[in-house]
Amino acid sequence: MRWRKLGKIFDPTEHALPSRCVEFAQSPQALVLEDRVRVYFSTRERDCVGKFVSHVAFADFERDMRSLIGVSTEPVMVPGGLGCFDEHGIFPINVLRDGDRVLAYTTGWNRKISVSADASIGLAISHDDGLTFQRHGAGPLLSASLKEPFLVADAFVARHGGVYHMWYIFGTKWQKFTETEPPDRVYKIAHATSPDGVNWKRDGRQIIGDRLDADECQALPTVIALNGVYHMYFCYRHAYGFRQDSSRAYRLGYASSTDLENWVRDDSSAGIDVSADGWDARMQCYPHVFECDGKVYLLYNGNEFGRHGFGLAVLEA
Amino acid sequence: MFRWKKLGKVFDPQDLKTGSWMHEFAQSPSTLIGEDHVRVYFCSRPAPGPDGQYLSYISFIDLERDNLLNIRRVCEQPVLSLGKYGTFDEFGTYPVSVIRDRGEIRAYYAGWTRCESVPFNAAIGLATSRDGGETFRRLGDGPVLSYSPDEPFLLGSPRIRKFGERWHLWYVAGKEWLRTDGKPEPVYKIRSASSDDGVNWLKHGKDLIADKLGPHECQACPDVSYRNGQYHMFFSYRDIRNYKSREGGYRIGYASSPDMIDWKRNDDLVDIGLSETGWDSEMVNYPHVFEVDGATYMLYQGNGMGRAGFGLAVLDSSEEWGLA
Numbered sequence: 001m002r003w004r005k006l007g008k009i010f011d012p013t014e015h016a017l018p019s020r021c022v023e024f025a026q027s028p029q030a031l032v033l034e035d036r037v038r039v040y041f042s043t044r045e046r047d048c049v050g051k052f053v054s055h056v057a058f059a060d061f062e063r064d065m066r067s068l069i070g071v072s073t074e075p076v077m078v079p080g081g082l083g084c085f086d087e088h089g090i091f092p093i094n095v096l097r098d099g100d101r102v103l104a105y106t107t108g109w110n111r112k113i114s115v116s117a118d119a120s121i122g123l124a125i126s127h128d129d130g131l132t133f134q135r136h137g138a139g140p141l142l143s144a145s146l147k148e149p150f151l152v153a154d155a156f157v158a159r160h161g162g163v164y165h166m167w168y169i170f171g172t173k174w175q176k177f178t179e180t181e182p183p184d185r186v187y188k189i190a191h192a193t194s195p196d197g198v199n200w201k202r203d204g205r206q207i208i209g210d211r212l213d214a215d216e217c218q219a220l221p222t223v224i225a226l227n228g229v230y231h232m233y234f235c236y237r238h239a240y241g242f243r244q245d246s247s248r249a250y251r252l253g254y255a256s257s258t259d260l261e262n263w264v265r266d267d268s269s270a271g272i273d274v275s276a277d278g279w280d281a282r283m284q285c286y287p288h289v290f291e292c293d294g295k296v297y298l299l300y301n302g303n304e305f306g307r308h309g310f311g312l313a314v315l316e317a
Numbered sequence: 318m319f320r321w322k323k324l325g326k327v328f329d330p331q332d333l334k335t336g337s338w339m340h341e342f343a344q345s346p347s348t349l350i351g352e353d354h355v356r357v358y359f360c361s362r363p364a365p366g367p368d369g370q371y372l373s374y375i376s377f378i379d380l381e382r383d384n385l386l387n388i389r390r391v392c393e394q395p396v397l398s399l400g401k402y403g404t405f406d407e408f409g410t411y412p413v414s415v416i417r418d419r420g421e422i423r424a425y426y427a428g429w430t431r432c433e434s435v436p437f438n439a440a441i442g443l444a445t446s447r448d449g450g451e452t453f454r455r456l457g458d459g460p461v462l463s464y465s466p467d468e469p470f471l472l473g474s475p476r477i478r479k480f481g482e483r484w485h486l487w488y489v490a491g492k493e494w495l496r497t498d499g500k501p502e503p504v505y506k507i508r509s510a511s512s513d514d515g516v517n518w519l520k521h522g523k524d525l526i527a528d529k530l531g532p533h534e535c536q537a538c539p540d541v542s543y544r545n546g547q548y549h550m551f552f553s554y555r556d557i558r559n560y561k562s563r564e565g566g567y568r569i570g571y572a573s574s575p576d577m578i579d580w581k582r583n584d585d586l587v588d589i590g591l592s593e594t595g596w597d598s599e600m601v602n603y604p605h606v607f608e609v610d611g612a613t614y615m616l617y618q619g620n621g622m623g624r625a626g627f628g629l630a631v632l633d634s635s636e637e638w639g640l641a
């Protein structure tokens with residue numbers, strides 16, 4: 001795989017965003033519409049206790065991805081209810097065209113006392129080409145289970161051969177790695193299947209091998225089929241020190257499969273890496289691969305987890 | 318009418334003469350019948366932490382089978398540790414329901430975690446014992462029954478049964494958090510799930526018991542027995558407000574069903590009231606019905622949601638099972 005970087009294409013500070021959001025455009029994910037490509041992302045407001053809450057917004061691009069048409073002015077989803085899994089924000093959101101409707105697989109966040117937060121995967125449905133989404137129930141579609149005790153998140157759903165496939169992550173532990181810092185979490189990529197996109201059967205295992213060490217954190221898988229091979233991009237980082245130390249921060253990882261069961265990890269084949277300087281020099285994360293008009297694109301975030309926006313690359317070979 | 322004759326208080330950790338890890342509370346009794354004793358699992362609490370908050374652990378006592386008011390043994394330490402950092406049962410295990418299955422004993426319990434906007438959340442865990450119920454181990458770090466689109470939070474109050482080869486779990490699921498008197502209070506209703514192995518559950522997705530006190534009625538402790546071709550459920554219910562007092566506290570309700578899905582509520586069939594004075598003069602709730610040596614008993618918790626311990630009643634006659 002060889003990617004040509006097209007640079008940062010969206011900066012949240014240059015636009016008026018709904019829900020009083022001022023920074024962050026995280027985890028860009030595309031819905032290809034007839035006359036445009038709608039790119040959803042999570043942006044943030046400060047709430048009444050001074051903590052961040054993530055909200056879903058979108059930016060519309062021409063189908064050639066060269067120019068921005070507009071930015072959503074209204075919230076795409078109303079906030080989650082008191083005590084619900086997504087009460088303190090949605091990040092990220094994955095969208096899938098499903099006949100007349102658009103399915104959104106959300107990651108909802110709720111704050112806790114001993115650890116900072118937990119997450120579960122929810123479903124919301126749109127009947128207006130993704131302008132607004134209504135929740136499929138107040139509760140989550142996938143949440144903690146016997147072997148996946150917390151942080152069930154980052155769903156990416158695609159249909160292959162009449163089956164809905166979900167790649168997602170689950171937490172394996174919360175651990176204090178240093179004396180002074182609060183505990184950090186470790187999470188891994190997993191897979192589930194469904195006949196209808198609603199009822200899921202989980203494989204219950206980590207599907208992508210660790211490259212750094214057993215505490216490697218793997219996030220945001222995205223899968224595309226090209227010429228009979230399934231290609232997965234994701235991001236990975238060290239479990240602690242990843243905010244300050246660029247060498248421990250998120251990088252893009254890559255794996256391939258011919259059967260959607262067995263994956264071979266080979267980050268050296270990813271065909272993209274951090275830049276020497278600039279917006280994606282210290283970090284690369286939250287990849288999303290999509291196809292439009294014969295071209296394959298990669299949306300992703302750079303430094304500071306997407307605080308300053310997202311960029312684009314196009315597949316050359 | 319199910320007429321229950323009270324036999325008195327069975328256990329309150331505050332009555333113990335010797336030191337114990339149990340400081341207060343004996344809640345949600347659940348029994349296993351032994352050869353010469355009846356083991357009662359329940360939940361108890363050490364003294365609260367510096368923040369004033371309690372942790373709840375699973376405990377047991379052994380009662381003499383010939384005289385259920387006689388305690389033979391008090392469990393020396395909790396039978397299950399609390400969950401790891403960040404897991405669903407990090408801050409407590411309550412209530413508990415136990416069942417013997419082949420060579421092991423299973424404990425289904427609600428695990429508690431603490432949250433920022435609402436005080437807590439709960440999900441149902443499973444732990445098993447292979448040493449006769451002295452100690453239990455989790456099947457995994459996560460819950461065995463967790464949240465779903467129409468059961469968004471607070472899965473608790475599990476009661477486990479096995480009829481034939483099929484496992485049945487009755488539990489409660491939160492409906493909404495309401496701000497009453499400035500504080501968030503949850504509304505929850507009785508639901509059920511069934512399973513071939515007791516691990517992978519099919520939720521039935523239905524509130525089973527019609528409300529008596531309106532949509533804000535809270536229901537708990539669905540204790541089900543099978544008698545005379547009918548399923549019988551004793552449970553607890555209360556209003557969302559003022560529930561820590563005699564007026565608003567949990568009461569015992571009753572419903573019956575031919576198929577475990579459609580339930581007919583008829584609280585008038587239960588006759589067990591508050592005592593004039595003493596440990597169960599303000600509350601009688603969290604019923605657990607069991608049969609031993611031809612008699613039917615009910616264990617229940619008293620004042621302060623079991624802060625004052627639990628007691629025993631015996632069913633005066635048995636014709637009710639057929640009449641219900």
